[in-house]
Each structure stands twice: as C-alpha cells, then as structure tokens.
Amino acid sequence: MSTPTHEMWTARLRSSWQRNLPIEKLLPDDQPAYVASWIYVFGVATIAALGVIIASGIVLAFQGPAWYHTSDIGNFTNSIHFWSVQMFFAFMVIHLWGKFWMAAWRGNRVRTWITGAVAFVVSIATAFTGYLVQTNFDSQWISFEAKDGFNSVGVGAWFTVTNLGQMLLLHVAFLPLILGVLTLVHVLMVRRRGVVPPIDAVPANLEVRK
Amino acid sequence: MTGWLASFLNHPATYLKWGWFQISISNLIVILIMLALFAAAILIKFPKGRE
Amino acid sequence: MSRSSKAKEEFDAAPWQGKTRKYDIIKEGTVALLVVAILTVALSLLLGSPDDTPLTFKGWATTNSDNFYATAVSELAGTSGTATYGPPYNSAADGLNVGPLWLQKWAGVSRPIDTVNDFVIAPLSTQVMSVEIASALATWKAAAQTEQNTWATNYDSAIAKVEGKLSAVPAGNYGPVPALAQGLTDMAKAGGLDAALLSQGGFFQTDNTKQILFFGDGSYLDDAGTAANLQGGTWGMMNETGRYPGQAWLWLYSFWYQIPPFNNEESKPIGANADAYIMVLMGALSLGLILIPLIPGVKTLPMRIPIHRGIWRQYYEENGIKRRKY
Numbered sequence: 346m347s348t349p350t351h352e353m354w355t356a357r358l359r360s361s362w363q364r365n366l367p368i369e370k371l372l373p374d375d376q377p378a379y380v381a382s383w384i385y386v387f388g389v390a391t392i393a394a395l396g397v398i399i400a401s402g403i404v405l406a407f408q409g410p411a412w413y414h415t416s417d418i419g420n421f422t423n424s425i426h427f428w429s430v431q432m433f434f435a436f437m438v439i440h441l442w443g444k445f446w447m448a449a450w451r452g453n454r455v456r457t458w459i460t461g462a463v464a465f466v467v468s469i470a471t472a473f474t475g476y477l478v479q480t481n482f483d484s485q486w487i488s489f490e491a492k493d494g495f496n497s498v499g500v501g502a503w504f505t506v507t508n509l510g511q512m513l514l515l516h517v518a519f520l521p522l523i524l525g526v527l528t529l530v531h532v533l534m535v536r537r538r539g540v541v542p543p544i545d546a547v548p549a550n551l552e553v554r555k
Numbered sequence: 556m557t558g559w560l561a562s563f564l565n566h567p568a569t570y571l572k573w574g575w576f577q578i579s580i581s582n583l584i585v586i587l588i589m590l591a592l593f594a595a596a597i598l599i600k601f602p603k604g605r606e
Numbered sequence: 607m608s609r610s611s612k613a614k615e616e617f618d619a620a621p622w623q624g625k626t627r628k629y630d631i632i633k634e635g636t637v638a639l640l641v642v643a644i645l646t647v648a649l650s651l652l653l654g655s656p657d658d659t660p661l662t663f664k665g666w667a668t669t670n671s672d673n674f675y676a677t678a679v680s681e682l683a684g685t686s687g688t689a690t691y692g693p694p695y696n697s698a699a700d701g702l703n704v705g706p707l708w709l710q711k712w713a714g715v716s717r718p719i720d721t722v723n724d725f726v727i728a729p730l731s732t733q734v735m736s737v738e739i740a741s742a743l744a745t746w747k748a749a750a751q752t753e754q755n756t757w758a759t760n761y762d763s764a765i766a767k768v769e770g771k772l773s774a775v776p777a778g779n780y781g782p783v784p785a786l787a788q789g790l791t792d793m794a795k796a797g798g799l800d801a802a803l804l805s806q807g808g809f810f811q812t813d814n815t816k817q818i819l820f821f822g823d824g825s826y827l828d829d830a831g832t833a834a835n836l837q838g839g840t841w842g843m844m845n846e847t848g849r850y851p852g853q854a855w856l857w858l859y860s861f862w863y864q865i866p867p868f869n870n871e872e873s874k875p876i877g878a879n880a881d882a883y884i885m886v887l888m889g890a891l892s893l894g895l896i897l898i899p900l901i902p903g904v905k906t907l908p909m910r911i912p913i914h915r916g917i918w919r920q921y922y923e924e925n926g927i928k929r930r931k932y
Contacts, residue, residue, distance in 0.1 A: 372631060372632070373629065373631060374628065374629065374630065374631075375626040375627060375628055375629050376626060376627060376629035377622040377624060377625070377626055377627075378624060378625035378626055378627050378921060378924075379624075379918050379920075379921035380627070380629065381601045381603075381627065381918075381920045381921065382596065382597065382601050382917045382918065382919075382920070383595065383596035383597075383599055383601055384593075384596040384597060384917055386596070386634075386638065387592075387596065389634055389635055389638045390638050390641075390642060392635070392638070393635070393638035393639040393641070393642040393643075394642050394646075396639055396642075397639070397642055397643055397646050401646075413657070414657060414659070417557065420557045420654065420655070420657070421557075421650055421651075423655050423657070424557075424558060424649070424650030424653070424654050424655040425646050425647065425650050426655075427650075427655035427656070427850075428645075428646045428649040428650055428653070428655070429642065429646045431585065431851055432642060432645065432646065434854070434855050435585065435588065435589045435592070438589060438855065439589055439592055439593050439596070442593055443593070443596070443917070445898065445907075445908060446908045446911075446913040446914055446917065447908065447914055447917060448905065448908035448909065448914070450898070450899030450905070451614075451615065451618040451619075452615060452616075452617070452618025452619035452620075453615075453618075453619040454618075454619075455899045455900070458896075458898065458899050459896055459897070459899075462895050462896040462898070463896055465895070466892050466895075466896070469855060469856070472853065472855075473853070476853070479657070480660065481656075481657050481658055481659060481660050482658035482659060482660050482661060482830065482834075482847060483656065483658065483846070483847055484660070485660050485661060485818060485821065485827065486827065486830070486831050486834075486836055488814075488818055489818050489819075489821065489822040489827060490831070490836075490838055490842075490843075492818075493881045494881045494884070494885050495885075496691075496693065496694060496701065496702075496710055496881075497701065497702040497709070497710055497879070497881035497882035497885060498702075498704070498709045498710065498882050498885045498886065499693075499709035499710050499712060499713030500713075500885075501694055501710075501713070502693065502694040502713035502714060502716040502717070503713075503716065505694075505717060505813070505815060507813070507814055507815040507818040507819065508812070508813040508814065508815055509812055509813065509814045510812025510813060511812075511813070513812075538619070539621060539622055541618060542617065542618050542622065543914065543917075543918040543921055543922065543927070544908065544909055544914045544918075544930075545914070545915075545918075545922060545927050545928070545929060545930045546617075546624075546918075546921070546925075546927060547613075547614060547617060547930070548613065548617050557654045558650065558651065558652060558653045558654020558655070559651060559652055560652050560653055560654075561653060561654030563849070564653055564654065564656075564848050564849040564850055565656075565848045565849070566848060566849060567833075567834070567835075567848075567849075568835065568845070568846075568848065568849045568850075569849075570835060575864050575865065575869075576841075576864070577840060577841050578841065578844070579835070579844075579845055579846075579849070579851070579852065580849070581846070581849055581850055581851040581852070582844055582845070582851050582852055582854045584851070585851045585854050586854055597913065597916040597917055598916065600920070601920065
C-alpha cells in the first residue's frame with residue numbers, strides 16, 4: 346500500500362514551509378509601521394560585512410595563507426578582510442544591543458535570539474582561528490598564549506591552536522559553514538515571525554486607531 | 556597598496572592606563588564609534604516612508 | 607504569567623494587523639553591501655592591515671644566543687616549560703583543574719612531545735655536522751637514559767645557578783650536553799632549525815606545534831610579546847601589533863585576567879588555575895548571553911530601562927502610546 350501524498354516526508358516539508366514561510370514573508374514589500382529606526386539597519390549591515398568578509402576570504406583562500414605577505418594585491422585583500430571583520434563585529438554588537446533593549450525575544454522569538462547569540466559566539470571562534478592563520482608574529486604569539494586556555498579544560502587535546510593546518514581548515518571551511526547556516530536560519534526565523542512589535546504596543550492600540 | 560597611512564599605524568601603540576585598566580587608543584576609538592553609532596541610531600529620526 | 611502579559615505575548619506573536627510602511631528588502635541589502643564595501647576599501651587604502659613578520663629561531667639564536675643555548679639545555683634536562691607542561695604534550699604534570707574536574711589530565715596526552723628528541727636530538731641529527739658534534743651525538747645516543755639525564759640536569763642546574771651567564775659556568779660532569787647545545791645553537795644561527803623542527807624528518811608538514819612550543823620556552827618570544835604590549839596580564843588579548851585595533855570583542859575574556867584572584871598565580875585554587883576557571887566562567891557567561899530571554903531579572907531589563915521609548919519614539923508618538931508599567 347502506498348503512503349498518501351500528504352503524508353510523504355517531502356510533501357510534509359513543502360506544506361509546512363508554505364504555511365510558515367510563504368514567499369510574501371520571505372521577500373516582503375512592506376513592514377509594520379513601527380519598523381522606523383536606524384537601529385534596524387545594523388542587522389543587514391552585519392550581513393553585508395559578512396558578505397565582504399567571505400568575498401575577500403575566498404580571494405585569500407585561492408592564493409594561500411602566506412600570499413599577502415609578499416603581494417600588494419594580497420596585502421590589500423587582507424586589509425579588506427581585516428576591516429570587514431572589525432566592521433562585522435561592531436555592527437553585530439550594536440545589533441545585539443538594539444535587540445536586547447527591544448526585548449526582541451518576545452512573541453515566540455526566543456529561538457531567533459538564541460541562533461543570533463550562538464552566531465555571535467561562533468563568530469568569535471571564527472575570527473580567532475583567522476588570527477592564528479595569518480602566518481605572522483601575531484599568530485605565533487596568539488597560538489603560544491591561547492593554547493594554555495584550551496589545554497586547561499581538555500579542549501586542547503583536539504583543538505590544537507598551534508596546528509596551522511588544522512586552524513586553517515577550520516577557519517576557511519568548517520566555521521564559516523556553521524556561521525553561514527546559523528545566519529541563514531536566524532534570518533529565516535526573523536522573516537517567519539516578523540519584526541517584534543514595540544514593548545508598549547498592546548492590542549488596545551490597534552482598536553483605538555480603528 | 557599597503558595603506559597610505561600604514562607607516563603611521565606600524566608604530567608601537569599608545570595605551571591609556573588607569574590603575575589595572577588599560578586600553579589602546581585604537582580599541583578605544585572603535586568602542587567609542589560603536590557607542591556613538593548606537594546612540595545616533597536611537598536619537599536620529601528615521602526618514603518617513605510611504606505608508 | 608499574568609493574564610495581561612499572556613495577552614501581550616500572544617499579541618507580539620501574532621502577525622501584525624496594524625499600519626504598515628513600504629519596505630524594499632532587496633534594495634536595503636544591496637545598499638548595505640555597497641556602503642560596507644566602499645567603507646572597507648577606503649579603510650584598506652588608507653590604513654592597510656597589521657602584518658609583523660614572524661620571529662625565527664635564527665633571529666633568536668643570533669640576537670640572544672645564550673638564552674637559546676640555555677633553553678636547548680633545559681629541553682634536554684626536562685626542565686623547560688614544554689617538558690614540564692603535562693597534557694596534551696606529556697605526563698610530566700597533571701595540568702590545571704576546576705575543583706574536582708581534572709579536564710586537562712582526563713583529555714590525555716594526545717599530542718606527545720619528547721623535548722629531548724623532538725627539539726634537540728632529531729633536528730641535530732638531520733645536519734651535516736662537525737666531528738665534535740657527531741661524536742657528542744654518538745656519545746648521547748649510546749648512553750643510558752639515567753646517564754643522559756644526569757649530564758643534562760647537572761649542566762642545566764649549573765647554568766641556572768649563574769643565572770644564564772654561560773661563561774661563568776664551572777666545569778662539571780656534563781657529558782656531551784655542552785657540545786649538543788652548541789651544535790643546536792649553531793644550527794639555529796645558520797637558519798636550519800626552523801624547518802627541521804617543523805619537518806621532523808618528513809616531507810609534508812602542516813603542524814607547527816613543536817616549533818611554537820620550543821619557541822615559547824625561551825625569553826625571545828616572551829620579550830617580543832611584552833614589547834608589543836600583548837601580554838595577557840595587561841589586556842594583551844584585546845591588542846594588536848602596531849596601532850591597529852585588536853579583538854576588542856574579547857574584552858570580557860581579557861578582563862578576568864586583570865583582577866584577583868585570577869591575576870595571582872600563587873592564589874589557590876582559582877589564581878593557580880586561572881586559565882581553566884576563566885574558560886569555564888566565559889563558557890557559562892556565553893551560555894547566559896544565549897539564554898538571556900529565559901533569565902528572570904535580565905529579560906525584564908528592557909522593560910524597566912526604557913531605551914525602547916527612543917527606538918520606537920515615532921510609533922509611540924503617532925499613536926499616543928504612553929509608557930506602560932511592567
């Protein structure tokens with residue numbers, strides 16, 4: 346006996362997706378009227394900075410970790426990577442401050458906050474491995490110092506900050522993948538639930554206006 | 556293409572120290588810019604869009 | 607949850623029924639990308655990025671040959687930082703603990719390092735060497751381990767006694783150790799040690815652990831870190847070489863190392879195990895950040911400190927919404 350179509354896994358995923366995240370929610374052409382503050386630009390600014398980081402990172406990856414020491418173009422690309430990371434963190438932290446003071450986890454949005462906060466922690470790990478693969482004095486110093494922290498809690502047995510090959514692969518493959526997926530899930534959650542209403546807005550406000 | 560002002564930046568940094576606390580001027584600037592952006596984002600009026 | 611807060615939660619969760627405004631999400635994203643791209647290009651053209659060249663064993667052995675020599679002896683005697691480290695490199699110590707949790711010890715010796723052979727004997731053996739060094743190596747290899755240890759320890763203590771002033775070390779039962787240390791110093795000076803430590807006789811190598819650990823056992827790297835103000839005890843974790851901004855986002859991690867009991871290695875149990883305690887503390891605080899929406903007292907802060915009145919000022923004003931009590 347064959348399974349009814351609506352019970353097929355694929356069909357279930359499709360209908361749940363269509364119910365929760367129709368294309369109008371994914372790519373809206375309007376927003377609630379309260380979405381009117383400059384604080385809202387820091388989320389998209391963070392993603393934009395991440396885009397520049399990934400683009401410059403791909404160029405650096407093609408040429409290998411030591412290229413930028415000797416090439417002007419390499420040095421420039423490395424500078425783009427460096428400053429986009431500084432901006433990424435600045436924008437992300439401002440976004441985090443903003444969302445905290447909006448209590449943006451209200452109305453079934455706790456998981457959105459959690460994915461964002463986890464993405465912040467993963468970003469720190471990703472940036473940290475980046476500092477280790479610069480193949481310059483910085484990476485010598487940071488790896489020698491940081492090993493003690495990781496070793497002290499046993500993590501150093503597997504996560505070896507002095508192992509350039511391991512750090513390079515984590516930095517260019519594993520961690521960006523995790524961060525990319527977290528960012529995507531975070532954004533999809535925001536689109537699914539919509540932007541959180543103001544703290545002092547209550548149903549009565551809507552009725553008064555009507 | 557190593558940065559027109561890179562020779563200025565490739566010098567030992569200046570640190571501000573108060574007792575056990577210290578911070579490099581560059582980090583302080585970055586943090587102040589972040590706080591200023593946050594304050595500006597809240598205080599500056601957002602342009603009115605179409606309703 | 608009271609009835610009104612439950613109603614508010616349901617209202618916040620429901621799709622927005624009120625007024626809307628036009629909003630072009632793709633345009634916003636494109637503009638943001640352009641602005642950030644232009645800003646990064648401008649900053650890169652103006653400021654460049656930090657890139658201090660790495661230090662080398664050659665540089666160390668050339669500028670501070672006595673310190674390199676003494677460090678080589680300490681690797682043979684088993685008294686260096688690496689030789690006495692414990693897991694994951696060896697079992698010379700138990701490592702740090704957090705109360706009853708000996709995580710460092712339990713994780714085991716997963717990256718074994720034998721400072722005698724990995725740092726000194728093996729690299730030295732890869733070289734074309736003088737008769738003197740060759741015979742010193744042969745003597746060392748033919749000796750029993752206890753004898754090797756006696757020679758190296760004698761010499762290491764003698765050097766420590768005169769505070770590293772090699773010319774002041776009296777004669778003693780040091781066996782081939784002085785010749786080995788001299789051989790390694792000469793090898794480092796010639797620039798042969800950097801690669802030999804990495805390759806360990808092999809071809810492909812991507813793991814710099816042995817190089818970096820040996821490097822940190824002497825004073826050369828440490829002095830360079832101090833000169834660049836990168837020491838952990840002085841907020842160095844946040845700092846960058848030159849005048850560039852560093853990892854400012856590590857401020858809290860860095861902070862703990864500045865205050866008691868973490869900043870005092872003598873203070874037990876926390877100061878002596880500061881690395882482990884701070885790692886656990888930061889893990890807990892990170893978890894706290896992630897779980898803010900669930901933490902009583904913290905999750906209501908935004909309602910009690912009304913920064914949101916500024917954020918949604920326009921909406922509140924237009925709809926005459928007064929501040930609510932929470």
